[in-house]
Every structure is written in structure tokens, then in C-alpha cells.
Amino acid sequence: xxxxxxxxxxxxxxxxxxxxxxxxxxxxxxxxxxxxxxxxxxxxxxxxxxxxxxxxxxxxxxxxx
Numbered sequence: 001x002x003x004x005x006x007x008x009x010x011x012x013x014x015x016x017x018x019x020x021x022x023x024x025x026x027x028x029x030x031x032x033x034x035x036x037x038x039x040x041x042x043x044x045x046x047x048x049x050x051x052x053x054x055x056x057x058x059x060x061x062x063x064x065x
Contacts (some may be wrong), residue, residue, distance in 0.1 A: 014041040
């Protein structure tokens with residue numbers, strides 16, 4: 001029997017997966033990790049782009065307004 005996972009949970013799992021793999025493979029391009037997470041967790045283009053923006057925002061030197 002298949003368990004239905006809420007879409008918000010898939011996004012959380014994808015974000016955790018990207019964070020974990022980014023720590024393990026710091027030289028791997030962020031876009032590659034996010035694309036793979038999108039495929040693994042069945043995310044749409046909007047969620048994938050959101051993840052990319054999230055991780056880019058976490059590692060910039062610019063102050064957030």
C-alpha cells in the first residue's frame with residue numbers, strides 16, 4: 001500500500017537532502033544538487049526554483065531586508 005505524503009513534507013525532505021549532500025560534497029554545484037533533489041522528491045519547477053533561491057539566500061554576504 002502506498003502512503004501519500006503531503007507536498008510540503010516532500011519539499012522539507014528535499015531541502016534536508018540538499019543540505020546533507022552539500023555538506024558532504026561542497027565542490028558539487030548547487031544547481032546540480034537541487035535538480036537531483038527535485039527529481040528524487042518529485043518536485044515541480046516552482047518548488048525546485050524555490051529551493052535554489054533558499055540555498056542561494058542562505059550563503060550570500062548581502063544583508064537581508
